[in-house]
Amino acid sequence: MQTISRLGVVGCGLMGSGIAEVAALGGLDVLVAEGSPEAVRSGRRRVEASLDRGVRRGKITEAARDAAVARLAYTDDLDGMADRQFVIEAVAENREVKTGVFAALDRVVTDPEAVLATNTSSLPVIDLAVSTQRPAQVIGLHFFNPVPVQALVEVIPALTTSPDTVLRTRAFVSEHLGKEIVQASDRSGFVVNALLVPFLLSAVRMVDSGSARAEDIDRGMELGCAHPMGPLRLLDLIGLDTAQAVAESMYEEYKEPLYAPPALLRRMVAAGRLGRKTGQGFYDYTA
Incomplete structure (x- = not known):
């Protein structure tokens, strides 16, 4: 070799x-x-x-x-x-x-x-x-x-x-x-994202529906499930545009509603609120 x-x-x-x-x-x-x-x-x-x-x-x-x-x-x-x-x-x-x-x-x-x-x-x-x-x-x-x-x-x-x-x-x-x-097999999302992306999108839908604030969702998953970072902080770290692109690719392959990018995610990307890299996403990083 x-x-x-x-x-x-x-x-x-x-x-x-x-x-x-x-x-x-x-x-x-x-x-x-x-x-x-x-x-x-x-x-x-x-x-x-x-x-x-x-x-x-x-x-x-x-x-x-x-x-x-x-x-x-x-x-x-x-x-x-x-x-x-x-x-x-x-x-x-x-x-x-x-x-x-x-x-x-x-x-x-x-x-x-x-x-x-x-x-x-x-x-x-x-x-x-x-x-x-x-x-x-x-x-x-x-x-x-x-x-x-x-x-x-x-x-x-x-x-x-x-x-x-x-x-x-x-x-x-x-x-x-x-x-x-x-x-992993060559299927969109492979192993990790196939499991992670629906979880992240569900958190966005909770914010969009008014079910909970971003801070409370993240605090709940960090303290209640021992996640090192809540889903919305993680999305800000990944980049909302990247998350949307991944979700769109997975939805294109599987046509499952759980992979479809939520309306709030699309609007935040359109507004340029992409997370840490732009200074604002679900949280404000400009300070």
């Missing part, structure tokens, strides 16, 4: 930056691609700020931070991915955007054994696999936010994914990234 030392990460937002950080701390040579020089600068700041927080909190040493920074490189040109042995796509949860990235990676990555993985949280992996000429080497790899903290990764083979790709991916995740694995 090929030893993987060169990782590519496409996208350096909340998820991509976390994946890049964990991989660099794990000793990998990491190249991060973004769509513009400005996005590259923003992504670099995000990764380095997270590493600095790790030092301040005693999670990593200054030497480990400096070594990780040295292993990270950034580009705004996907052609730079040509020599990568494993590439993880972590761009917006949009089918057209993701298939475009995979078609480009298929043309660019020269290693015939390279694995192309998607961090999609709800889209069918097969849709991305068939946008390439190497569907046997495309697989789902769903991380959880924040990536440096959350131990779990879902591994999702498509119908076309080869057994060898599955074995190599599982070894990469456990040995290089130090993550725990659950394997």
Whole structure:
């Protein structure tokens, strides 16, 4: 089995930056691609700020931070991915955007054994696999936010994914990234979101109907069910636009009412109240 030392990460937002950080701390040579020089600068700041927080909190040493920074490189040109042995796509949860990235990676990555993985949280992996000429080497790899903290990764083979790709991916995740694995079928939502999303949407419906305030719903689940974070605070952390996109994808596949985005969620997204990243969601973060 090929030893993987060169990782590519496409996208350096909340998820991509976390994946890049964990991989660099794990000793990998990491190249991060973004769509513009400005996005590259923003992504670099995000990764380095997270590493600095790790030092301040005693999670990593200054030497480990400096070594990780040295292993990270950034580009705004996907052609730079040509020599990568494993590439993880972590761009917006949009089918057209993701298939475009995979078609480009298929043309660019020269290693015939390279694995192309998607961090999609709800889209069918097969849709991305068939946008390439190497569907046997495309697989789902769903991380959880924040990536440096959350131990779990879902591994999702498509119908076309080869057994060898599955074995190599599982070894990469456990040995290089130090993550725990659950394997799921290529069905929208996989394991975690298939259970979590209806719960989150139910909390939104309770607010929308006036059954309870956001604060009381969250406090009830935190104290009554020992959840570390209530569902509405969690939605603010995930991003309401991301939650809506996931719910829409799941509803498209299953046509079950429990997956349909509630009217309040749609209106908040339309208003730009997306949660922590915009300063306002179910809670106000501007202070």
